[in-house]
Amino acid sequence: MRLEKKGHAAMATHHAPTDATVWKIVKNVGDVVAEGEEIVILESMKMEVPVLAEQDGTVTKLHVEPNQAIAEDEPVADVE
């Protein structure tokens, strides 16, 4: 997780942990998430690899769409 200061709230960009395709968007922009909740589920080698919220907050941006191929370390979602 890389924290980027934006105003007073800490914004966390969540990155893909592995090369994958986007399988399911669980939370949409505006949804409230608690730390540890699934935001997006990727699929890699037929495995469901979840991108979990690393902090409580609101999803402010999704960088991906379903079925999109994504490489390790590319941004998936912002939570702030």
Added chain:
Amino acid sequence: MNDEWKAKLTEFESRRKRARELGGQRRIDRAHTAGRYTIRERLERAAESFSEVGEFATYDDVDALGNLRGQLPASYVMGLGTFAGRHVAIGGEDFTVRAGAPQTYLDRMKGGLGGFIEDLAHEYRIPLVMFMEGVGGDVAAQGEKGHSYLVSSLSWKRSYELLAEVPVLAMVSGASAGGTAGRTVLSHFSVMTKDSVFFAGGPPLVKRALGKDLTKEELGGAQVATRSGAIDNLAEDEDDAFEQLKTFLSYMPQNVWEMPPRGERTDPVDRPLDEILDILPTNGRKPYKAVSVIEPIVDRGSFFEIGKYWGKSVTTGLARLDGIPVGVLASNPMHLGGAMDAQAAEKQIRFVDMCSTFHLPLVYLVDVPGFMVGPDAERNNVVRWGMRAIQSLVEAEVPVVTVQVRKAYGMAVSATSDPDGLSLRIAWPTAEWGDLPVDGGVDAGFHREIEEAEDPDAYRTAVQQRMRDLADPWRTVEAFGVEAMIDPRETRAMVADFLNASLHKVRTDLGPQKRQWTIRP
């Protein structure tokens, strides 16, 4: 004390004082400002005792035109130390003296590439601990010699030889470039602080050669070096790095002729392991972190991960089981579903070679869908690297205990056990195996038959059902095609029992490795 003694001791003290001043206060301050220790402070903090050798070796400091400016201590500090309670050869470059350049100006090198420190480790068969901070050779060296020289006149042989004899540990703090970087990777374990840099050539060289403007962090920061596999581990700061070096050493014998040191047996081998059933998803599409399955099985708190940031589909690290130091490998489904790609294979090979060299038995937790497939994998030469990984296990001279956790498909499975040794494969009821998983395998193997059927979908379903029945792991267990099936909660006790028995083999196999083949394909 007579006057003659007084004069001799006065000279001694003044020379010692000069040696302690390193490259001067300005350069020492620069290190401190950057949050780094000097080489003498490193030795002071890391070692419990230190008998210095070559303290008064000197470097003639000249300007660019060759005019003598004065004398400085030689650019390497070393000696016999006690580190984590053990005798070690210990030392490092002094970055405050010509950026830790090799001491080609001395009759005998102190260290850095061969030299006394490496002879000490070799002759006394004690570990070598190196603090790497230097930028390798520079054009000033030819000024000292009065002529240029072929770098190949210096031999690396001793540095390679040591890899087969004693643990070699390296820490990078500051910059490790060129020859210093080369010497760094000739180690069994390396760690760098997070604000250090490591590269073959630094930004000015890259700018000249390639016209690319890169910061030194972009080029060879810890993010780059620990992800390429050049450096094993990342440390917060130097004190953290010292601790990691000591932890690594705690699993290692002094040399390949001695047994790895057994730790305390305070964690009962039959303690409850119920958490494994919560951690391991029975749904094969759900991943888990390899570390979360390793930790409950080994002695509490004993797992020390090595190479966390590269080759991530195989997790590797040292641990103890009933106090016995072991090398642990585990497929990591969180990354590429646990598939073995070229990087993971490379990481595994280096780890297996090291454990075999120091006679640490291996425990492999397998959940591998195969070698990685796809254009990236092919470009990275996955097949050759994968076959080398298999070879590393075939060549390993230590006991291997394999636990079949979930998937075991394709050739990659051969890189998880020792079919020419005891081949002890212990399966959990979640295990599945074969050449290919049934779902994809049916289409690949019978596509013509399926296409030509009257009702292809129904035919496919029937074939899949038949193949699923045949793939039931219990059938393999009944055929003794796998050595054991156990309740996962019995794993720790059973593995410990076999490891304890295997020590009879380990004890009688001590000494240098007897490799069957001289090259890897």
